Amino acid sequence: MAVSLLIITHDNIGAALVDTATSMLGVTPLHIDTIGVKKDGNPDTILEHAKELIKEHTNTLVLTDIYGSTPSNIACHLHQQASVRIVSGINLPMLVRVLNYPRLELDELVNKALSGGKDGVLTCKAENTKHG
Numbered sequence: 001m002a003v004s005l006l007i008i009t010h011d012n013i014g015a016a017l018v019d020t021a022t023s024m025l026g027v028t029p030l031h032i033d034t035i036g037v038k039k040d041g042n043p044d045t046i047l048e049h050a051k052e053l054i055k056e057h058t059n060t061l062v063l064t065d066i067y068g069s070t071p072s073n074i075a076c077h078l079h080q081q082a083s084v085r086i087v088s089g090i091n092l093p094m095l096v097r098v099l100n101y102p103r104l105e106l107d108e109l110v111n112k113a114l115s116g117g118k119d120g121v122l123t124c125k126a127e128n129t130k131h132g
Contacts, residue, residue, distance in 0.1 A: 003060065004057035005031070005063060006034075006075075007035070007062075009035075010069065013065055014034040020092060025096065035071075063094065066088065
């Protein structure tokens, strides 16, 4: 059963990440909705919109940016749904990892999101870079 993604972030961060990941992969193997939370946005209105989006799907992985921020707080209100899982701290490696495993079940996809986010954060050293 395919998992859908709902990405809730500040402004257009989520949409930019989806555009970049799609460009890199050439496809979007999962259904993705994004919600950009503006500084003057009404959290209650945004929450209702998010509820409508997840209602259309059986299983939804919600990715959000900064834990404790407005987008994350909105996402946490969705956690009451049995078919929703939420991961905070979205980055491009996390999203690409998730999109590379579109056939996984929801809980397995959560693990891929977490590992992609963590494993994608590295220190780059000059001796490890090659030009040419």
